Every structure is written in C-alpha cells, then in structure tokens.
Amino acid sequence: GEKVEQHESTLSVREGDSAVINCTYTDTASSYFPWYKQEAGKSLHFVIDIRSNVDRKQSQRLIVLLDKKAKRFSLHITATQPEDSAIYFCAATYTNAYKVIFGKGTHLHVLP
Amino acid sequence: EAAVTQSPRSKVAVTGGKVTLSCHQTNNHDYMYWYRQDTGHGLRLIHYSYVADSTEKGDIPDGYKASRPSQENFSLILELASLSQTAVYFCASSPGLGGVAETLYFGSGTRLTVL
Numbered sequence: 001g002e003k004v005e006q007h008e009s010t011l012s013v014r015e016g017d018s019a020v021i022n023c024t025y026t027d028t029a030s031s032y033f034p035w036y037k038q039e040a041g042k043s044l045h046f047v048i049d050i051r052s053n054v055d056r057k058q059s060q061r062l063i064v065l066l067d068k069k070a071k072r073f074s075l076h077i078t079a080t081q082p083e084d085s086a087i088y089f090c091a092a093t094y095t096n097a098y099k100v101i102f103g104k105g106t107h108l109h110v111l112p
Numbered sequence: 113e114a115a116v117t118q119s120p121r122s123k124v125a126v127t128g129g130k131v132t133l134s135c136h137q138t139n140n141h142d143y144m145y146w147y148r149q150d151t152g153h154g155l156r157l158i159h160y161s162y163v164a165d166s167t168e169k170g171d172i173p174d175g176y177k178a179s180r181p182s183q184e185n186f187s188l189i190l191e192l193a194s195l196s197q198t199a200v201y202f203c204a205s206s207p208g209l210g211g212v213a214e215t216l217y218f219g220s221g222t223r224l225t226v227l
C-alpha cells in the first residue's frame with residue numbers, strides 16, 4: 001500500500017553539527033514532498049518542500065534532496081541550533097494527489 | 113496567514129458516547145484533512161475532502177465519519193467512541209494546485225480522551 005517510511009525515530013546531534021533525516025516512499029507517481037516541524041506540545045507547521053521535477057532545494061539552513069530512482073528524500077539541517085529541536089515529519093502525495101501521507105516522525109535533539 | 117481553527121481544544125468522552133470534532137478554515141482552501149497522532153504512529157489520515165458535500169476515506173476510517181457541509185467547515189464524528197480512539201486529532205487545509213495538494217495548514221489540535 002501507500003507508505004512513507006521515516007528511518008530515524010530519534011536523532012541526537014551536537015549544536016553546530018548537521019542533522020540528516022531520511023524518508024522513502026513507495027509510489028512512483030508521488031510528486032510533492034513536504035516537511036513539517038512539530039515543537040513540543042504544539043501543532044505542525046510547514047518548513048520546506050520539494051517537487052518531483054527537481055532534485056535539490058535549499059531554504060536558509062534547510063536542504064532537501066530527492067532521489068527519484070531510489071524513491072528517497074532527505075532533510076539536511078546545517079549548523080543546528082537549540083531551536084531546531086523538535087519532531088520532523090516527512091510526507092508525500094500519491095497517485096491520488098489529494099491524499100497526503102506522513103512518516104512517523106523523527107525526534108531531533110540538538111545537544112549543547 | 114492561513115487560519116485553521118479546531119474545537120474543542122480538549123475533550124473527555126465516555127465509551128460508547130458520540131463525539132464531534134469541528135474544524136473551520138478561513139483560507140478559502142479546497143482540501144481539508146483529519147489526522148490522528150499517536151506516539152509511535154506519527155500522523156495517520158482518517159478522512160479528507162477536496163470539495164464541499166463530499167468526503168473520502170483515508171487510511172484509518174473505521175469508527176469515524178466525516179462531514180463537509182461547506183468549504184469552510186469539516187467535522188469528524190465518532191458515533192460510538194472507544195478507548196482506542198484516545199489520541200490527538202489534527203485538522204488541516206490545503207489550497208491544492210492543479211489537483212495536487214500543496215502545503216498543509218494545521219489547526220492546533222484536539223486532545224481526545226475516551227474513558
């Protein structure tokens with residue numbers, strides 16, 4: 001069935017280091033891959049996305065890479081800061097492009 | 113700024129009772145979604161809608177009904193609440209572009225406890 005697998009459930013990095021979160025998807029027709037951030041006790045908000053017609057996108061310290069052959073996409077957070085600590089969710093649309101499926105989330109801890 | 117408002121913020125319900133969670137968006141978005149969040153499961157899609165008066169089943173629709181009476185409003189109904197439906201529920205809306213969902217804007221969530 002339609003799935004988005006998020007490989008790291010927890011990730012700890014030192015402040016200033018980079019963090020990488022990896023996701024894979026099953027539907028080759030997927031065309032839109034957003035990432036969302038959820039801070040403790042709060043709702044989710046959008047941070048960055050990538051579409052299937054490009055393989056890299058950057059927004060400040062966030063970089064998203066898309067490998068369509070491997071059906072894999074990843075979020076890179078460079079020069080991590082304490083405020084980056086949160087749960088990050090990857091997501092994908094499917095053949096039915098109204099439907100948005102989420103991974104299980106990665107809890108990122110940025111350690112001082 | 114997109115605005116999605118959920119009510120109530122939290123609710124305690126009894127097993128077998130009826131629960132209605134409401135969602136209202138002022139974004140003029142076509143697509144609306146209900147997700148539930150449980151530890152270890154991430155966000156799972158319950159129901160969604162891409163037009164008023166029509167709803168679609170998501171991945172875990174059993175035990176839930178949805179209603180979209182207008183573009184702005186989308187409700188989630190638990191006719192017979194069960195313990196397993198204790199979770200945090202999020203509503204979201206999306207503008208959509210060319211038939212593809214775009215950025216989702218989430219409400220603040222409803223924490224439902226079924227006793």
